[in-house]
Amino acid sequence: xxxxxxxxxxxxxxxxxxxxxxxxxxxxxxxxxxxxxxxxxxxxxxxxxxxxxxxxxxxxxxxxxxxxxxxxxxxxxxxxxxxxxxxxxxxxxxxxxxxxxxxxxxxxxxxxxxxxxxxxxxxxxxxxxxxxxxxxxxxxxxxxxxxxxxxxxxxxxxxxxxxxxxxxxxxxxxxxxxxxxxxxxxxxxxxxxxxxxxxxxxxxxxxxxxxxxxxxxxxxxxxxxxxxxxxxxxxxxxxxxxxxxxxxxxxxxxxxxxxxxxxxxxxxxxxxxxxxxxxxxxxxxxxxxxxxxxxxxxxxxxxxxxxxxxxxxxxxxxxxxxxxxxxxxxxxxxxxxxxxxxxxxxxxxxxxxxxxxxxxxxxxxxxxxxxxxxxxxxxxxxxxxxxxxxxxxxxxxxxxxxxxxxxxxxxxxxxxxxxxxxxxxxxxxxxxxxxxxxxxxxxxxxxxxxxx
Numbered sequence: 001x002x003x004x005x006x007x008x009x010x011x012x013x014x015x016x017x018x019x020x021x022x023x024x025x026x027x028x029x030x031x032x033x034x035x036x037x038x039x040x041x042x043x044x045x046x047x048x049x050x051x052x053x054x055x056x057x058x059x060x061x062x063x064x065x066x067x068x069x070x071x072x073x074x075x076x077x078x079x080x081x082x083x084x085x086x087x088x089x090x091x092x093x094x095x096x097x098x099x100x101x102x103x104x105x106x107x108x109x110x111x112x113x114x115x116x117x118x119x120x121x122x123x124x125x126x127x128x129x130x131x132x133x134x135x136x137x138x139x140x141x142x143x144x145x146x147x148x149x150x151x152x153x154x155x156x157x158x159x160x161x162x163x164x165x166x167x168x169x170x171x172x173x174x175x176x177x178x179x180x181x182x183x184x185x186x187x188x189x190x191x192x193x194x195x196x197x198x199x200x201x202x203x204x205x206x207x208x209x210x211x212x213x214x215x216x217x218x219x220x221x222x223x224x225x226x227x228x229x230x231x232x233x234x235x236x237x238x239x240x241x242x243x244x245x246x247x248x249x250x251x252x253x254x255x256x257x258x259x260x261x262x263x264x265x266x267x268x269x270x271x272x273x274x275x276x277x278x279x280x281x282x283x284x285x286x287x288x289x290x291x292x293x294x295x296x297x298x299x300x301x302x303x304x305x306x307x308x309x310x311x312x313x314x315x316x317x318x319x320x321x322x323x324x325x326x327x328x329x330x331x332x333x334x335x336x337x338x339x340x341x342x343x344x345x346x347x348x349x350x351x352x353x354x355x356x357x358x359x360x361x362x363x364x365x366x367x368x369x370x371x372x373x374x375x376x377x378x379x380x381x382x383x384x385x386x387x388x389x390x391x392x393x394x395x396x397x398x399x400x401x402x403x404x405x406x407x408x409x410x411x412x413x414x415x416x417x418x419x420x421x422x423x424x425x426x427x428x429x430x431x432x433x434x435x436x437x438x439x440x441x442x443x444x445x446x447x448x449x450x451x452x
Contacts, residue, residue, distance in 0.1 A: 023192075028226035029219040031194045032185070034077050039188075041218070042181035043074055044174055044382045053172055057081045064142050064149035066127070066157050066166065069174025071366045072332060075152035078174075079123045082150055088119035090394035091147075095129035100137050107141045120147045128160035135162045142168045155328050176216030176292070183211055185218045186225055200229045202237040215331060217292040258361030268299060276346035283342050293334055297323035300341050308345060309354030311426035318344045349426030357420040364414065371411030406444045416443065 022031045034040045037047060037057060046053045052063060057078070065082070067075040083090040091106045110120035121142075124130070141147045142165065151171065153207075157166055158323035177185070188203055189195035206228065212220035227245035228237045267282035286296060301323060304316040318341050364370075380391025395407050408415065418439070422432035 026196055027223065028189060029222040032189045032192065032222055033080065034074070037081065040074060040077065040081075041184050042177040043174055046356070047172070052170055053078065057085050063149075063170040065166060066161065066169040066171045067150065067152045067174060068157050068171060069154070070216065071154055072214075072219035072221075073174040073176060074123070074218070075174060076123075078172075079121075079150045079152060082148075083121045083123065088121060089113055090121050092123045092124065092125070095124060095126040095134075098124075098134075100134050103134055103137045107146060110141065110147045114146055122147040122149050124149065124151045126153065127156070128153040128155040132162055135165050139164050139168065154330050177214075177218055178216070182208065182214050182216065182218060182221050184260075186210055186221055189222055189225060196225075196229055200232055200235050200237055202228075203239070205239045206237045206242050209239050212290045213242075213288075214242050214247060216292070240327065242387065264299065268303055270272050271303055271342065271346045272350065274346055276343055276442045279342050279346045280339065282364075283339060287331075287335055287338070293326045293331055293338060294323070296338055297341075299347060300338070303345055306355050307350055308348050309350060309351045310431055311349040311351035311353075311423060311428045313427060315345050315348045349428075351423045351425050351428055353421055353423055353428065360419045364417065369411075369413055371413045372410065374408050376407075377409065402441075404438060404441055406442060409442065 022033070024031075037054070040047065044376065048054065053065070056063065056065065065078075067078055069075060089110075091110070093106065094103060106120075106122055110122070113120055127135070138147075138149065142149050151161075151169070153160060157171055161169075165316075186202070186207060190200065192199055202225070209227070210221055210224055213224060224242065224246050225237075228241045231244055232238070232241045263282050263285055267286065268281060270282060272280035283296070287293070297319070301316065301321040304319040308315040322334075322337040322341035326334040329337075375389045376391065376393040376395075378385070378388075378390035379385065385391055395405055397403050397405055397407075399405075410417065422428040422434065422435055
């Protein structure tokens with residue numbers, strides 16, 4: 001379902017459209033879409049007194065806008081408010097159904113209106129799904145302000161929108177709603193005449209469960225609330241009603257409390273202990289409770305270096321790739337990438353050598369062991385460097401057939417210090433002998449009393 005469902009007529013046809021007042025039978029998420037800036041929740045960083053977005057919504061701005069953020073954060077709301085403020089014609093296209101032909105038809109109609117002094121606002125939902133050709137078709141119209149483009153995307157536009165179109169637009173990043181933001185949205189929907197109009201009450205535990213499963217998505221929270229209210233008995237929505245409505249059991253997990261830290265700790269320790277099944281259990285608990293997937297991805301990236309490191313260098317690549325999937329694809333599809341990364345890390349050989357190596361090096365620096373850089377390693381790319389003795393005698397490793405040669409690299413007082421100690425786990429089993437051999441070759445110059 002796109003962000004614009006139920007908001008505009010004929011989305012994707014290229015036909016002139018105008019924002020509609022939702023019918024009483026419309027979904028709760030559509031009926032509760034903010035009608036003014038005062039009702040917008042969670043985007044204070046974009047709505048300052050003189051912010052570009054506020055000026056646009058007030059009708060005094062002229063920049064095309066790229067609204068980038070997770071689902072349910074208000075992208076379509078902002079487009080609706082901008083269209084109302086301009087007082088001109090409004091066109092809406094969905095990248096899921098519109099092609100170049102529809103884009104050009106809208107632009108041709110906008111040109112005719114512009115002759116009459118009438119501005120056209122073009123809203124494109126899921127613009128990241130437009131091909132390069134479709135995006136290129138917009139460039140002239142955007143640059144010459146034939147249309148005021150308001151585009152919505154859940155993917156980072158730096159990767160999914162062509163550079164010329166991106167440079168002609170103001171990119172605004174909407175943030176996931178906080179738990180308190182979602183509570184505000186839900187409470188308003190229960191009381192507001194456009195919403196449930198006080199026809200039900202929501203128990204505190206049920207409200208918190210709705211917040212937990214929303215994942216910062218207002219539309220998801222309102223959809224779950226509406227389904228829960230339909231099944232509530234005695235006019236009170238309980239946790240059981242929410243569970244039945246969304247087919248998801250309540251998980252004892254508080255993102256700001258002890259359970260958050262306990263489950264996260266158990267997740268990491270299960271991966272470190274190579275118990276892939278336990279790791280997947282705790283991952284499922286976090287995701288079922290609406291944990292921020294970016295938090296999970298960050299923990300996986302940290303763990304890949306902290307507890308696996310060079311025993312399996314591909315573990316970090318997998319964790320980073322999972323983080324990118326979270327950013328570019330979003331939930332729920334990104335759950336699979338997080339699960340894949342969890343399985344990879346849990347089953348990978350383990351090594352704490354990276355952590356130990358960095359810790360030992362940092363300890364020496366903290367103890368004041370930071371002597372002068374050997375002269376031959378210093379920068380020689382400036383006038384007078386050679387007079388100071390800098391960069392004289394440096395030996396270029398690529399000139400040697402083996403790509404490595406005797407030469408001093410650390411300060412004098414740290415010659416012979418071993419920070420990295422490979423284990424015999426995974427790839428480090430091969431790396432250990434290689435590190436020893438490299439140290440022997442490199443340090444032979446120092447051992448013979450040579451200084452280069």
